[in-house]
Amino acid sequence: MALITWTEEKYGTKWSVADQQHQHLFDLLNTLDDAAKAGDRSAIGSALDALIDFVVKHFQTEEDEMQKQGYPGYEAHKAEHDNLVATCADLQKKFHAGEAEVTPDTTQFVKDWLDNHIPKVDFDYGPYFNERGIQ
Numbered sequence: 001m002a003l004i005t006w007t008e009e010k011y012g013t014k015w016s017v018a019d020q021q022h023q024h025l026f027d028l029l030n031t032l033d034d035a036a037k038a039g040d041r042s043a044i045g046s047a048l049d050a051l052i053d054f055v056v057k058h059f060q061t062e063e064d065e066m067q068k069q070g071y072p073g074y075e076a077h078k079a080e081h082d083n084l085v086a087t088c089a090d091l092q093k094k095f096h097a098g099e100a101e102v103t104p105d106t107t108q109f110v111k112d113w114l115d116n117h118i119p120k121v122d123f124d125y126g127p128y129f130n131e132r133g134i135q
């Protein structure tokens with residue numbers, strides 16, 4: 001069973017670019033979760049790198065648009081992004097050095113982060129962008 005499933009009701013931001021990226025991000029997290037549950041270290045490494053690469057890309061997409069639109073919540077939003085990226089980069093480095101493992105607890109942590117961040121933080125830019133003609 002998939003760890004996380006995108007629905008408009010639960011995760012729709014009212015900005016189609018973010019919604020599409022969130023769906024891809026969820027797919028990558030589910031792939032990592034499957035590998036973690038199987039305990040396949042090689043598959044975990046590939047899936048971890050793919051997930052983190054895309055998370056960085058996704059955060060940059062949001063940050064670029066927030067800055068372009070003069071979004072007032074930019075700094076606080078970016079700080080949340082930076083915290084997760086720092087945590088992920090540390091784990092990625094330790095995993096590849098053989099100093100840490102990625103387990104279902106790790107993927108659950110990422111899911112919990114998304115379950116908090118998307119509705120509480122990402123949702124705030126939707127109406128702001130919509131008012132400026134960005135759907």
Ligand code: FEO
Binds near residue numbers: 059062081
């Ligand atoms: Fe969709 Fe702010 O991350």
